[in-house]
Amino acid sequence: DGGITQSPKYLFRKEGQNVTLSCEQNLNHDAMYWYRQDPGQGLRLIYYSQIVNDFQKGDIAEGYSVSREKKESFPLTVTSAQKNPTAFYLCASSLRRGWETEAFFGQGTRLTVV
Amino acid sequence: GESVGLHLPTLSVQEGDNSIINCAYSNSASDYFIWYKQESGKGPQFIIDIRSNMDKRQGQRVTVLLNKTVKHLSLQIAATQPGDSAVYFCAENKAGGSYIPTFGRGTSLIVHP
Numbered sequence: 663d664g665g666i667t668q669s670p671k672y673l674f675r676k677e678g679q680n681v682t683l684s685c686e687q688n689l690n691h692d693a694m695y696w697y698r699q700d701p702g703q704g705l706r707l708i709y710y711s712q713i714v715n716d717f718q719k720g721d722i723a724e725g726y727s728v729s730r731e732k733k734e735s736f737p738l739t740v741t742s743a744q745k746n747p748t749a750f751y752l753c754a755s756s757l758r759r760g761w762e763t764e765a766f767f768g769q770g771t772r773l774t775v776v
Numbered sequence: 777g778e779s780v781g782l783h784l785p786t787l788s789v790q791e792g793d794n795s796i797i798n799c800a801y802s803n804s805a806s807d808y809f810i811w812y813k814q815e816s817g818k819g820p821q822f823i824i825d826i827r828s829n830m831d832k833r834q835g836q837r838v839t840v841l842l843n844k845t846v847k848h849l850s851l852q853i854a855a856t857q858p859g860d861s862a863v864y865f866c867a868e869n870k871a872g873g874s875y876i877p878t879f880g881r882g883t884s885l886i887v888h889p
Contacts, residue, residue: 668819695877702785704865705820705879720876752819754877764810765867765877767819 665689668753668768674776675740675747683738683771685753692758694736695765698722699750708751711736712758740773748775788886795856797883799849799866806868811840811851814863814882823851823864853885861887 666687675681685694693712697705707720711730725744730736736755740747750772754765789795801809807828812820826833826840826849833840839852849866863882 697879702881704881705877707876707878710876754819756877764822764825765820767821769819770817772817 666753666755666766666768668751668771670771671769673771673773675773676776678742680739680741681773683740683751683753683773685736685738685768686734687736687755687766688734689755689766690733691755691766692733693756694730695754695756696720696726696728696736696738697752697754699752699770705752708738747773749773785881786884786886788888789856791856791858791887791889793856795853795860795885795887797851797853797864797885799851799880801847801849801866801868803868804847808869809840809842809849810867810869810877811838811849812865812867812879813860814865816862820865856885856887858887858889861885 669684673681695710696708698708699705706722708722708726709717709720709728711717714730714733717728717730725741727739750770752770753768756765757763810825811823813823814820824835824838824840826842828844831842837854841850851864853860863884865879865882867877867879
C-alpha cells in the first residue's frame, strides 16, 4: 500500500547529540514537510521541500536541518543547537500540482532528551 | 500575522449527541480548507475539505460549513461515537500560492459513553 513511513517511532537523545529522523513516502508526492507538535499545541512547520534538491525553512527551523536528495526521502536532523527538542515530530507529503490537495501524514516520531 | 485558530480547546459530549467544532481564519485569500482528525499518538488524517465557492459540504456523519463573511469554518459530527474522540485541526490554503498546510491549535473532542 502507498503511504508515508516515519522511523523510529520512539527516539531518545542525550544532551549534545545530533539525531536523524527518517521519513519515506511511496506516494510519488513532490512536496514533503516536517512539523513539530508539543503537548496541547498545534503543528508548527519546521522545514518543507517542494522538489528534489530544494527545501525551505518553516517557522521554527533553528536547530534543525534537512536534505532532499531523493523524491521519496526527507530526513530531519535535530542538532545539538536545538535547546528543547523533546516533542512529537510529524512528516507529511502532498501533491505539488494544484492547491486543492490534502497532506498525508506519517505516524510520527516521539523524541525525548535524556 | 494571519493565522488559523480554533475557539475551544476542549469539547466534551455524550455518545449520540451532535458535535460542533469551530475554526476562525483571518487570511481572506484562503480558499481551500481541510479538517483533520488526530488520534492519540498518531499522525493527522484527512476528514473532509471544502472550497471557498461552497458554503456546505457533507460526508459520512460529518458536515463542514464555511462562512466567508465572518471567516468562520465549522465541523459538525452527527451521532458522535467514542471512536470520534480525538484532536481536530482545520488547515487552510491560499489559491495560487505554494500549498503549505497551516494548522491551528486544535480542539480536543472527548466523547463520553
